[in-house]
Amino acid sequence: MPRIREPGTFLPTLLLMFFGYLLLALGAVWLSRQPGSIATLWYANALTVALLWDQPLRRWTPLLVAAMLADLLANLAFDGNLVLAAGFIPPNLLEIILAASLLRVSGAALRMNESPGAFLQFIVFGALLPPLAGACLGASILAWQGLDSFERGWMYWVEGAMLGAVSVLPLAVWLRQHGWWELFGERRRRELLLYVGLVLLGTPISLLWLPFPFVYVSLPLMIAAVRLSFAGTALLVALASLSGGLIIALGHLDSPPMDKGWRELLVYLPLLLSLLPALQLASAVEQLRKRRHELVASETRFRDAMDHSAIGMALVGLDGRLQRVNHALCDMLGYSEDELITLSFQDLTHPDDLAGDLELVREILAGRRHSYRLEKRYLHRSGREIWGLLAVSLVRDHDGEPLYFISQVEDIDRRKRAEERExxxxxxxxxxxxxxxxxxxxxxxxxxxxxxxxxxxxxxxxxxxxxxxxxxxxxxxxxxxxxxxxxxxxxxxxxxxxxxxxxxxxxxxxxxxxxxxxxxxxxxxxxxxxxxxxxxxxxxxxxxxAERLRDERERLQVTLDAIGDGVITTDLEGRVSFLNPVAERLSGWRSDEAQGLPIEQVLLLEGEDGRLVTNPVRDCLEQGSAASLQGLASLRHPAGGTIALRGQAAPMRCGEGALLGCVLVLTDVSEARAMQKHLRYAATHDALTGLLNRWAFEDALVESCREVLQNDSHSVLCFIDLDRFKQVNDSAGHAAGDELLRQLGRLMQAQVRSGDQLARLGGDEFALILRSCPLPRAEQLAARLIEQIQGLALTWEGQELRVGASAGLTCIHSGNAQPAELLKQADTACYRAKHAGRGQFAVEHR
Incomplete structure (x- = not known):
């Protein structure tokens, strides 16, 4: 698990910061002074960010002073102009501080190789936003000193800083977390060395002599991303950047004919674009490896738990054959593991107990129950009967299809024999x-x-x-x-x-x-x-x-007090005779207070609609058989509030079979029912805005079409697409875009009627069904929505963010009630509105 390293000795870090920055800056400045050189490669800032971001804040000032002193010395070494050399310090300092702060606050450096999304966040915070900010300040200083135009200086700065950050920052940050020895100790070390040689030789060859050279530069990197670790891929990317960047910087790359200014400005862009996909792919492969490792570990834990369980366990196929068994089950039945997996549970079950077991299996396969418990007799290898307590549950796949059964068999033969003797x-x-x-x-x-x-x-x-x-x-x-x-x-x-x-x-x-x-x-x-x-x-x-019965009654009382379900017994008239502690908690009645009261007075059961429902005790006493609490019932507590319950009532009979009363078992399913409600909501609503999602909206559109056909009514479908939303994401980041989407969702929801249905289809697209609404009124609402959206302003980190909207409308009537066609019509109308100038709506008449 990546973590921020404990701060090491300060002096070595300070020296590494100074001399590392000095050497990289000297190399970059020297390269920029060579005849034919196009632009410089700037790796120094990326190294500084990697060394700085996880340091205690009290160390930042001396470390930054050392880096900027090295920057000043490197520039003075080739140009004695102190003013010019000092002019590069503010933009470099801004870039370093911004990158280190973003990586520290967001934690992106700690999880950069966990997933493609995490790596993209790392690149944005460490290699995209800081160079853009530093380039603006640096280009302004160059233009102020009359050394270059703002546009050319900005482009040079951005390309050099971004290429350096993308090339060096992932590897340097990884090494800060894990160290060189872990990189050299990679299990595919020989393969890594092969790829290192391939990149060092292949990159110059591709750039100097092959057509479409960047394809050949990126090819070994993409293959290595699949084969090697993230750190190995980052090392190869750094080497490819260094060798390729030197060739480009020295002007040896034979680029296509174009204007010299653009050629110089965009010279590093193809190299940058050939390096990024390999790192992105490596992070995705790293995520897959981690998930596969977790899956293997989970399977190993399950297998160990099964093998070392004190009770018999087996995985049983849908045909009844034993797929896997543990030692406890083998010892119980007297078979070896190889012998058992050739048998089915039907072969091991006593013939008199097989029918009831198979019936429960059919019920669990049909979905009428999730699991079952059963006392039944097994046939030992020697032929004798053995009593076992069987607990069975069914494992299903993501689509709900049954896969196999998990069976647990507890040896209760001694207890059953003792019961027979008693x-x-x-x-x-x-x-x-x-x-x-x-x-x-x-x-x-x-x-x-x-x-x-x-x-x-x-x-x-x-x-x-x-x-x-x-x-x-x-x-x-x-x-x-x-x-x-x-x-x-x-x-x-x-x-x-x-x-x-x-x-x-x-x-x-x-x-x-x-x-x-x-x-x-x-x-x-x-x-x-x-x-x-x-x-x-x-x-x-x-x-x-009597003593044994007293002991048994005491054990029964302890059991009833300890189980997690509520247990209530009644007489033939349905009057309460006993409540265990769980039943007391659920009902709010003490056992002595409830004795003799009608069951309906103690348990106020109500359905989903809030009306009282029949207590299953009454059905059980009238029919003389087991009865269940029907539907999604709840218990109204005397202190207030309701408790979701599942209940089962069974008759109590004497030895001659005469009915004595009833026992009711109550299970608190409040948490399970709340979870089901949450899952139903999550499946039909957009997680960001809380509006209906695409799938729920499409169902609502189908229902609206059906309603129109049945009632010969008219409705309107409105498709809304935000204008300039991408600029918000690009300028302020996705967090600002998400907040803007949430506010827009609340804004639009407040404008529509209660019967209308508003949904976010994805990205910056929304859709609205105006039920039983004439077209003129729908046009007024669309215009008002566009006006409200244009008037909404989000202040984010000092920026005022605004977007517009375009809308497309189409009527839903008996002659135009095909959901797919309606969506196309609304989309077409919205497209027309956008191309007509945006900030307006258009209607598709059919």
Whole structure:
């Protein structure tokens, strides 16, 4: 990534600035004094700009003083006239400061080789605008001193400075950022040396002996721009400029016959034009190389992420065949990578699960869903079944055509097996309950004798027939439960409460069980207690199951609290029973506040038109099946504002299938919907002015033609072309032109009616559809628009910029309603208006 270099040691930079400028200036001045020399080549300013632009501002003054001192010495060395020599300092100083400032402020030097547009900006700021400004001041000084005319001095100065800047500045700036070693370390070093020799030999040969020499000068440069780096091409351009410029400057180029003055004035222009395309092409090739490198890096990251993923991943073709798989999927299914890519996902899917998977694939191909998740069984290489959680998404090209699927498969076989075991455990508990493994006991309070049935003996692990007392029962109590159990039994014996107890026992065989006990007191006629009769049954498995269910419920609660979607459950009447935290945030209701309220009171859902829509919970409860929130629905929040939602309601059923209620899952799609709205706007509007773009305008014109044919009405098409807009871009730059276009767009939009449609077709061309508008009124509006445009003045960097406009009108009626023909008519009328003197309109009558 290019960056401004840290400022180096000041003294070496100062010496390089002084001696570099001095040597280049001496060479240029000496060359201009040779017999037959046409004009000078001025590379010194470009070298100074390259050394100056990224230096701290506090160093600019001494560096510029060193450069201008070298300039003065170079001129005095060949001409002792101090006044004449000092006259060249102000224009050179202006050119250097302007170029270095523009490059520093705009940052164009940092990104000159990133794209053709960036390089063009670099050339404009560094090699075009500064020489033009310096030439104006320099030519004025030469004319004032009587040394030459302003026109000839200006042209000499511009050609020499621009050729020097174009030739030296790109290479010098690049070397300031990267250094000589990176240039010499280029991977095509031998090829670079070959091109260096070719340019050094070929340029003089082409200019001295070949016809159309500049074609042969530019040919190796264009080829090198494709083959070499931007820096290599810049080096070749500098060498071609130096060798070619010397030949031209010494008058050895056999140029076509023309007036001697023009020959001298335009002598370097062909060489300059043969060098620029190579640099422009090199910047474009550099941009392509960078994008290709980024694409390769992106593909490498994706491939590494896939290969090192802990879950199975595969790229699947549209025919179902596996195109690429990772190690995790191979380990899960027991195949090697080479074996898997010969199979399709149909071959690996359990037959009972294949139909549902294929149906989801058809839905995603049809565009009815973007992705899907599915628990299904896979077939291991050994033949056994493996449960996997499959997540599938479809990759499409830029035109929306499907390319391939990305599948992620998580191994959930252990979890599914555990779920099956838990289900079996629950089934066994149900069977045990039905079998009524209950023990019945009786305690004679007078004799302290316990009577147990066989069920009780089995529960406690004792031999049937043993005579027992209360003390024997107490020995089976778990030490941690003994005190509590005795206290509750004795309280029941006193008649103060019924016995309903759960406690742990230690069986005779050493096992531990959890029992549940119920009992009631039997009294005589006087109310005196006689005995206590009760039951015990084993709830050990029920306790374990309850603990697991409690843990599962806790995990479910944590999951509902953590997921990014809102979850709401209701009863059969559509009354809210639960909201997770996301649902609370979306609805503005706390879960405890919303319990028992109708779903419509908690969720105020409305459509695009602002009217309330049916809650999918009602559809789900009425139909007994899943229901979705239709259309682009939004939720009105109690605190104000709306939230774009996507909702899916599904029925909740008990084990027997009876409907218990409904669960509604809400997803906040506000950001996605806002992005879609933004993309729709960007696709139909001009990014600079905010007006309709060409494509949207052409659709509007087609619709206007259809409306005219249906209603037999009349409309007018107006084509507007700005006059002298190119001069604004050329004189003030594209930034000024863009600002002027924005102001003109707002100006014209304010003049037209609300039903009219104004568009920017591109460049400085606008078009306007005046719906149901008679021609005289359209002519008045066109004249007013032209007058308003001519009256708009933009002040930009001290300049007052104005443009004019010409307009062409044509009527849209039932006999003239072909969009393409209408555009041609309006364009023809505008062309007539321009050639009739501009600043007016013309009408094409059909």
């Amino acid at each position: 289900a079996e455990l629950a089934q066994r508990y149900s069977v045990a309950t039905e079998a009524s493994g209950v023990g019945v006991w009786e305690w004679d309070l007078a004799s302290d004798r316990l009577l147990w049935d066989e069920g009780m003996y089995r529960l406690y692990g004792r031999s049937a027939g043993d005579e027992l007392s209360y003390a024997d029962w107490r020995t089976h109590l778990h030490p941690d439960d003994a005190a509590r159990a005795e206290r509750e039994v004795l309280a029941a014996r006193e008649g103060s409460q019924h016995l309903d107890i759960e406690f742990r026992i230690l069986r005779a065989d050493g096992g531990q069980r959890v029992l549940k006990g119920h009992a009631r007191l039997v009294c005589d006629g006087d109310g005196r207690p006689l005995r206590m009769v009760g039951t015990n049954w084993d709830v050990s498995e029920l306790r374990q199951l």
